[in-house]
Amino acid sequence: MAQARVFEINRPALRGLCDLDDSHVWDAETEPDRDYAKRVCGHCPIEAACLTNALEEEGSSLPAVRAGVRGGLTPQERHALWRRIHRTDRKAAA
Numbered sequence: 441m442a443q444a445r446v447f448e449i450n451r452p453a454l455r456g457l458c459d460l461d462d463s464h465v466w467d468a469e470t471e472p473d474r475d476y477a478k479r480v481c482g483h484c485p486i487e488a489a490c491l492t493n494a495l496e497e498e499g500s501s502l503p504a505v506r507a508g509v510r511g512g513l514t515p516q517e518r519h520a521l522w523r524r525i526h527r528t529d530r531k532a533a534a
């Protein structure tokens with residue numbers, strides 16, 4: 441399994457669904473694994489927090505150095521989202 445994700449959200453140690461799954465699908469090395477992980481993330485109670493945390497941790501990193509599915513998005517999707525967010529921020533500041 442990819443790194444277990446456990447977040448503190450107004451109560452101690454709220455765990456993500458991937459923490460209950462012993463498989464490696466969150467490593468997202470194959471398309472079926474990626475699709476399965478994304479579907480499970482879609483039902484995870486901490487999906488938004490997980491995605492926010494991943495975006496903050498990874499910053500502007502290129503997709504190749506981002507790891508697995510987090511917050512329902514692949515490394516490429518998180519990179520694209522990060523770029524969209526920061527492009528919008530720059531336009532708003534101009």
Ligand code: SF4
Binds near residue numbers: 482485487509510511
């Ligand atoms: S959103 Fe996905 S990766 Fe994040 S904690 Fe939940 S199941 Fe795990």
